[in-house]
Amino acid sequence: MAGSAVRRLLAEYKQLTLNPPEGIIAGPIDEDNFFEWEALITGPEGTCFEGGVFPAKLIFPRDYPLSPPKMQFTCEMFHPNIYSDGRVCISILHAPGDDPMGYESSAERWSPVQSVEKILLSVVSMLAEPNDESGANVDAAKMWRENRDEFNKIAERIVRRTLGIPA
Amino acid sequence: MPLSRFDRVPLPNLKTYTFLSVLALSGCVYFAKEAIKDPDWNIQDKVQHQNSRQRDETFNISSANDTSDSERSLKQWVSDMSAVMTREPICVWVLINMAICWLILVGRCIQRMVFGDLRVSEHQHLKDKFWNFVFYKFIFVFGVINVQYVEEVLLWCSWFALLGFLQLIAQLAKDRFEYLSFSASTPIWSHVKLMGLLTGIFVISSFMLLVAIFVGYFIGFNTFAFMSAEVILLSIRTLHVILRYGLHLYDIRTEDASGVNPTSPSGSEKVWEKRGPITYYTELVFELSALSIDFLHHIHMLLWSNIFLSMASLVICMQLRYLFQEMQRRIKKHRNYLWVRNHLEQNYPMASSEELSENSDNCAICWENMDCARKLPCGHLFHNTCLQSWLEQDTSCPTCRFALSIQNPSSSRMDAPPHDLQQDNQQPIRRELNHFFHFDGSRYVSWLPSFFVEVRPPQLMRTSDVQNSQLDAMGRQVQQLFPNLPLSTIVDDLRNTRSVEVTIENVLDGRLVAPSIFHERNDHASSPSSSTVLPQSSVPSPSAPSSSSSTRWEAANPVETEDNVAGRFSKSPEERERILHKRMEHLIQTARKRYIDKQHSSTETHS
């Protein structure tokens, strides 16, 4: 039922507001639709995405938290685990049933004990350490493996763009 | 823009349509008036007119004796006019058109008053529903009952027009209710208006049912069945939405109450536990009855249309097939529900009050307080209803992924994606083997994520529930001595040793080590090996800026801006939205500033 989903989302929103993890903000941008959130994620320090603030959209299903939300970056991204349209491909966002890549164990996948906060922190760690086995963006995965300098340059450009700083 | 033009042409805007309809009607009225002026207008149909006249007179005598001459003539005039207009086919069509126009105007008024502007999806939904309805009723009128007379067609059409109108409004109300249920904050009066509309639809549809019974009493059972089927469906669906809506409002209300006083929802908690099955069964009854009535209605139509190979029966057969599959799906889902419920009740006891008081956490599924809970063999507690809905789609503990020995009757997972079903049937062993250690990082530091590590050799997996709970009890014994060891690690060792003493020895000798994650958490210097591990250093910490220049900036910008917005969760949605917006702006500005400063400092050091 949507009622219990709203209650849980409200609780998560409250927790994320009162006790926010560093560099992460998330919440429903328009409370008329509590099932669509916007999030800002700061690129982890010491990585090529350092300093950038990446906006993303989270779409929750009606039976949340039984099913995972969908997450999509709304800025340009270049990362082995992010599709070119911004959709994020990490195991925590996959329902236990589906396994698009066929390599994940069900333990890493979605379960109701996960939360928005845990998803966003997983995404931060994904930014820090791409998993180049999952080929959401094959070009990015290849470049990450073979030409790290070029990858860093692109990441740098994206970071600048998210901050609105001309290159 | 040929497309938009095409969109516009078949549907002229309402103003012109109303204007044209009124114009046509007044034309007809004028025509009728002119016709009456001619004294010989009723010569062709004297008998009929005489009849009506006689009826008029008897009516007048019986009713009262104070009818004045002018009133009488007005009545005469009206009856003459209508006689002319119903005789002339063009006028009849104009009248019908006018009626439709009225219906549309009324619909528009309701939309303005209750719904305001329609959302795009609602609009689309409405359009689909409308054409669908027109299509099916066309098939019904001309393909199934195969009407012969224009009057019959007109009667059926007006009946269906009214019904379709109500159905569209009901659909709109349902869509809007679902939309409103997405929102955490809706002004109460919009609920009231929507609820009022739904009740109105329900009342009108009940009235229409009475009309159908009345008509059926005189004409016959088949007509009654055809007329009433859709009406009953409409009232069932409307009632269903009303009930769901009421429940939703109740939910929202309890949420508000618990928001004010979060520590004492003991009364509502009990209701919540009982509420689950009640909601479920109401849903089930409503869905199944709607489906079966629809099904019977279609069968009735199929039998009635005696030409079995007509286009109409083909369409009906397709619809029948769909309805049948829906019913099957629903029943399978229900069997799964029953199965899971029985399994829960037979295998997992309710937690005792000591266990509940020991466990201070909320239910991990809904994040709400637990006053009564069910306990899984791994020791995790959940609300009964929460656990039930999770286990209907998965067979492991949500917290630790402990695989429960739920082997559903193979057919009962139709609602899950088909490949999931296949997987379950083909690889039951693989599923059982997925025992993992779970580290819930947020229990220690709020921002630490959770990870899972496989800790057991696969050949030791097949244990029954009884054994599991024994192991669990033993594990808790050991854990009392070594509270910083995770329970699952201990249980895993116990599975090998089968003895508390040996396991304790193992721990003391250092043979039983906590999974690697624990070391990583304690030892920051070692770089994490698993990709799901979040390196602590990776989270930027604006509170401890690395460069001096950024501190300068923090001083220049009043720090209050962040204090103002952070650490507060407003009760009003508007304020929450504003604060969220502000915080986001602030984060971007800070990051931008820091980036520029860093760039400056790095160029300075380079030069």
Ligand SMILES: [Zn+2]
């Ligand atoms: Zn719960």
Ligand SMILES: [Zn+2]
């Ligand atoms: Zn568990």
